[in-house]
Amino acid sequence: MTAVRVRGLHKRYGDVVAVDGIDLDIQRGEVFGLLGPNGAGKTTTVEILEGYRGRDSGEVDVLGMDPGKAPNSWRDRIGVVWQSTADTPELTVAEIIGNFARYYRRPRDPGQVIEQVELTEQAGKRVHALSGGQRRRLDVALGIIGDPDLLFLDEPTTGLDPEARRRFADLIRGLAAEGTTILLTSHYLDEVETLAGRIAVIARGKIVAEGSPKTLGGRATAVSTVQWVGEDGLHTIETDTPAKAVADLYAKSGEVSGLTVTRPTLEDVYLKLIGADDE
Amino acid sequence: MSENVTLPSVTEEPPPRPAPARFARAEPGRALRLGLVRTGLETRMFFREKDQIAFVFSIAVVMLVILASIFTTRYRGLDVTVSQVYAAGLIGTGIMAVSFQNLGISIAVERDLGGLRRLVSTPMPPSAYFIGKVGSVFIVAVIQIAILLGIGVAFFDLELPSAIGPWLTFIWVFVLGLASMTMLGIAASSVPRSARSATAVITLPFVVLQFISGAFIPHTDLPDWLLNLSAVFPLKWLCQGMRSIFLGEEAAVLELTGGYELGRVALVLAAWTVGGLVLCLLTFRWKDNRTK
Numbered sequence: 001m002t003a004v005r006v007r008g009l010h011k012r013y014g015d016v017v018a019v020d021g022i023d024l025d026i027q028r029g030e031v032f033g034l035l036g037p038n039g040a041g042k043t044t045t046v047e048i049l050e051g052y053r054g055r056d057s058g059e060v061d062v063l064g065m066d067p068g069k070a071p072n073s074w075r076d077r078i079g080v081v082w083q084s085t086a087d088t089p090e091l092t093v094a095e096i097i098g099n100f101a102r103y104y105r106r107p108r109d110p111g112q113v114i115e116q117v118e119l120t121e122q123a124g125k126r127v128h129a130l131s132g133g134q135r136r137r138l139d140v141a142l143g144i145i146g147d148p149d150l151l152f153l154d155e156p157t158t159g160l161d162p163e164a165r166r167r168f169a170d171l172i173r174g175l176a177a178e179g180t181t182i183l184l185t186s187h188y189l190d191e192v193e194t195l196a197g198r199i200a201v202i203a204r205g206k207i208v209a210e211g212s213p214k215t216l217g218g219r220a221t222a223v224s225t226v227q228w229v230g231e232d233g234l235h236t237i238e239t240d241t242p243a244k245a246v247a248d249l250y251a252k253s254g255e256v257s258g259l260t261v262t263r264p265t266l267e268d269v270y271l272k273l274i275g276a277d278d279e
Numbered sequence: 280m281s282e283n284v285t286l287p288s289v290t291e292e293p294p295p296r297p298a299p300a301r302f303a304r305a306e307p308g309r310a311l312r313l314g315l316v317r318t319g320l321e322t323r324m325f326f327r328e329k330d331q332i333a334f335v336f337s338i339a340v341v342m343l344v345i346l347a348s349i350f351t352t353r354y355r356g357l358d359v360t361v362s363q364v365y366a367a368g369l370i371g372t373g374i375m376a377v378s379f380q381n382l383g384i385s386i387a388v389e390r391d392l393g394g395l396r397r398l399v400s401t402p403m404p405p406s407a408y409f410i411g412k413v414g415s416v417f418i419v420a421v422i423q424i425a426i427l428l429g430i431g432v433a434f435f436d437l438e439l440p441s442a443i444g445p446w447l448t449f450i451w452v453f454v455l456g457l458a459s460m461t462m463l464g465i466a467a468s469s470v471p472r473s474a475r476s477a478t479a480v481i482t483l484p485f486v487v488l489q490f491i492s493g494a495f496i497p498h499t500d501l502p503d504w505l506l507n508l509s510a511v512f513p514l515k516w517l518c519q520g521m522r523s524i525f526l527g528e529e530a531a532v533l534e535l536t537g538g539y540e541l542g543r544v545a546l547v548l549a550a551w552t553v554g555g556l557v558l559c560l561l562t563f564r565w566k567d568n569r570t571k
């Protein structure tokens with residue numbers, strides 16, 4: 001079953017083309033990563049899917065409805081973590097989470113959510129007294145309090161320390177295991193790589209590559225690099241058959257020093273994808 | 280970067296989720312219930328926000344204490360002091376401050392900083408938000424008026440009517456005045472372009488109206504053309520209605536037309552309420568000024 005289906009999405013702000021013909025298919029239960037540099041059009045795309053921004057053209061179907069015309073009950077099934085929020089209501093963490101829980105028909109237990117995002121100690125604190133990373137965890141808590149079928153996370157780990165980021169990854173895996181469909185955006189390759197089952201790389205409003213982290217951008221079949229240090233310096237060969245290259249090397253020269261076999265990392269692939277688009 | 284990553288694979292079937300139940304198409308009960316929840320929340324937020332208390336809640340109190348202490352003369356041939364005129368008229372200021380001034384600024388800030396955006400992505404019925412605003416403004420206004428009347432009676436010879444009639448008048452003047460100012464406040468919140476400019480943009484018309492409508496300067500000291508100009512706006516009529524209740528019939532000669540014109544007070548305030556409501560429905564935006 002499809003959770004999100006997008007065809008030919010376009011959006012411009014005056015002269016700036018933010019989204020330039022995007023197609024997306026996200027299956028129910030899938031964790032989908034939208035990866036791209038600053039200004040690529042991630043937030044614009046996600047906010048159109050949330051029904052917050054309008055679009056110029058294209059078909060959009062989210063949980064069976066057009067987000068631009070969806071009724072109130074549709075919002076019961078989505079959760080949103082915005083890229084940025086600066087509001088500091090004079091409320092405590094527990095008050096605001098408890099309050100938002102009442103807007104949903106099928107909320108999670110507020111106490112449990114506070115625990116999940118590890119704000120138990122801050123539960124009685126006012127929002128303006130939280131640190132940046134704690135605020136971010138509150139954002140995540142408000143995104144999941146309604147127990148959504150589809151969760152949008154726009155750069156959710158901005159400002160989180162490494163430990164919090166690891167716990168956040170656990171939280172996402174837990175949600176995914178319960179069947180929540182998740183669309184997350186990120187600049188962090190390692191994050192998307194470990195979390196998402198499928199990734200789309202977006203640059204200048206276009207999707208330049210799509211696939212699983214292992215196959216993205218032809219990474220699985222990309223040539224490997226075999227390097228070693230010979231008597232006359234560094235040798236590098238690029239080959240589709242690295243095992244054979246090493247065996248041949250051994251047969252010819254015996255043991256060599258500094259031998260490495262590398263394949264492009266996701267980062268290499270990613271940088272090439274968004275860089276290649278420059279030309 | 281590591282090659283060996285474990286992935287939550289797409290092919291693993293997630294456990295089936297229970298089919299989402301649907302809301303009934305019309306949900307007035309739910310909107311009302313959540314509206315009351317939000318009324319409590321908004322009221323709590325209001326009294327926790329120190330700036331708002333200083334700027335919105337105290338302004339009429341401070342002006343009353345200052346102005347009514349400076350100007351204490353008695354009108355010739357009448358048993359009415361300028362202090363009393365202030366004490367009655369500044370109730371209008373108090374009502375406008377906690378509704379127009381309060382909402383105009385706070386909703387603009389909420390819109391700009393992402394508070395409205397947070398709400399609009401939830402299934403909260405939009406009407407619950409407005410019920411919460413109106414409800415909390417009502418509570419704050421009642422407290423505001425109790426304080427103003429208390430100070431007026433204790434220090435500035437304000438007399439509370441003993442008959443039931445003036446109190447009935449008080450109720451409808453209060454309700455219509457508050458309703459019109461609330462609608463205008465919600466509508467005005469769309470004017471400031473950002474949270475930073477909100478206070479300045481909303482306060483300017485607020486203060487100007489105070490001066491020309493007979494709140495900060497007694498209506499007896501204003502030139503007719505200014506009073507006629509302010510007759511277009513609701514504050515003059517709100518103050519006039521309040522004077523009719525607390526100054527009594529004999530002071531009616533001080534009014535521009537020699538009477539309190541309660542019929543026109545009702546008409547103008549009701550018209551602004553309806554007009555303000557229409558303006559809100561036409562112009563209210565949940566999105567910030569940067570989002571298209």
Ligand SMILES: Nc1ncnc2c1ncn2[C@@H]1O[C@H](COP(=O)(O)OP(=O)(O)OP(=O)(O)O)[C@@H](O)[C@H]1O
Nearest residue numbers: 013016018037038039040041042043044569570571
């Ligand atoms: N409200 C707006 N008005 C005008 N231009 C906008 C607006 N929002 C976004 N843009 C432009 O649209 C393009 C895409 O912006 P978007 O916010 O979608 O990028 P992004 O991929 O989310 O970037 P980031 O990683 O920095 O969050 C950018 O060039 C941006 O300047």
Ligand SMILES: [Mg+2]
Nearest residue numbers: 042043044083
């Ligand atoms: Mg963004």
